[in-house]
Amino acid sequence: MPSNLPAGHSRRTITMTVNDEQHTVYVEPRRTLLDALREDLGLTGAKKVCDLGQCGACTVIKGNRAIYSCLTLAVECAGQSIQTIEGLAQADPAPGSQLRLHAIQQAFIECDAYQCGYCTPGQIMAIKALLEHNPNPTLDEVKMGVSGNLCRCGAYPNIFRAALRAAELLRTAG
Amino acid sequence: MMKPFDHVDANSAARAAALLGEGNQAAPSRPEDRPVRLIAGGTDLLTVMKDDIVSPQTLVNIKTVPDLDRIQFDVATGLHLGPLVSLTDLEHDTLINDRYTALAQAAHLSASPQLRNMATIGGNLLQQSRCWYYRGPFHCWLKGGDECYAREGENKYHAILDQGQCITVNPSDPAQALIAFDATLHILGPSAQRDLKVEQFFINPTPQRRALNQLDDDELITAITLPTPPPDTHSVYLKMMDRQTWGFALVSVAARITWDGDRIARADIIMGGVAPTPYRATIAEQEITGRSRSDLHSGLADRAAHKAMRDAHPLEHNAYKAPLGAALIKRALLAL
Secondary structure, three states: OOOOOOOOOOOEEEEEEEOOEEEEEEEOOOOEHHHHHHHHOOOOOOOOOOOOOOOOOOEEEEOOEEEEHHHOEHHHHOOOEEEOHHHOOEEOOOOOOOEEOOHHHHHHHHOOOOOOOOOHHHHHHHHHHHHHHOOOOOHHHHHHHOOOOOOOOOOHHHHHHHHHHHHHHHHHHO | OOOOOEEEEOOOHHHHHHHHHHHOOOOOOOHHHOOEEEEOOOOOHHHHHHOOOOOOOEEEEOOOOOOOOOEEEEOOOEEEEOOOOEHHHHHHOHHHHHHOHHHHHHHHOOOOHHHHHHOEHHHHHOOOOOOHHHHOOOOEHHHOOOEOHHHHOOOOOOOOOOOOOOOOOOOOOHHHHHHHOOOEEEEEOOOOEEEEEHHHHEOOOOOOOOOOEOOOOOOEEEEEEEOOOOOOEEEEEEEEOOOOOOOOOOEEEEEEEEEEOOEEEEEEEEEEOOOOOOEEOHHHHHHHOOOEHHHHHHHHHHHHHHHHOOOOOOOOOOOOHHHHHHHHHHHHHHOO
């Protein structure tokens, strides 16, 4: 490295908000957000499949937009807010109750929107971002919304139905 | 896994240019060997780093430079795009949809939603070749080798026009639309600033400069400006892909017509996917300029489109591109 450049090679500490909680990780600049989530924070919902931004299995929401965490450097997420599949289900206020699934997760179960399930976390996060920007999408808009997420099982028709069903559930939940 | 690198946040474009200038002083013979590179959206850069096609020692992050993601418009001065404007923002901007329609359409058609959220317009113009020999484990001519393997190999996606020693095509979609709107790049280096038309920016790689564009080792794009189109200007971007969404263009066309009443006062027809640079279909432009709308709809669009493809030299696997290009030009013209 040229000596007159600032040194930044070594690991550094960064803090980001993941699913509404502050997390600090100690990472090299080459660490992707995906690896930081999976390896450093133990959040293995986002999947590592192609690792080249082609399959969508690593989709998370950064700020309010769906992104590929495999093509995002963790060091560039300092101070940012990240949502992953693990943050969707919410605690039920009633004592002793289990987590309550998010409407999109509920819709995926209702519509049988997966077979092997490996792409599902990415599909759901892509749909969450879509519905936040467009609460009442058409079928074509849903198709475009998940066009960056591959499903090798070919569960697409049910994924589309689940997204439309989730939109309906979220609208009626108001 | 990527090789280790340093990561520096730049706080100004001048600082980024200075870091590029200091780090790339030795002027590597191959662009791939630049020790210092900028990172913006990262959607192309990290893929070539993961594949060890480039292994920079330092990444200079320019997302920390203020105001580079602005979209501004003024009738007198035209449209100003910061290089960090995301493809998603381009696609959704009302004014761009209205006045620079082909640009918004090209942004929309450029990639998946996630990539459009991350990718920037500046980075989009600087994408590396998608040729599988370039991306794969081949020491191809563009990477400094002796031979273009695509010429006799798998060349389904390669150039049919202006073929040089490398027959890749430029992967950008917005490039065609920007050229149709006469866009200018504002480029900053460590000691000088220069302006370059987008049309001149893209080059056919030469033995001395095996690159797809004219950006030097120590330069960055600081703005893209487009003049205000005259009244009654209409444009469209059509892109044919292997599937309906999210592929690189087999062939694409940005067409822009400025009407003077019933006459075509100015026509710009810029094609993607057919040549190593965005390709201006000059023959078709000349054919239709000055002619009327009814001429266009009674055979002229078809004739102009076919003439535009008459110089094509298809290779073994890409003869489909010539009729596809003609069909897209015709369809684009009839939509305006």
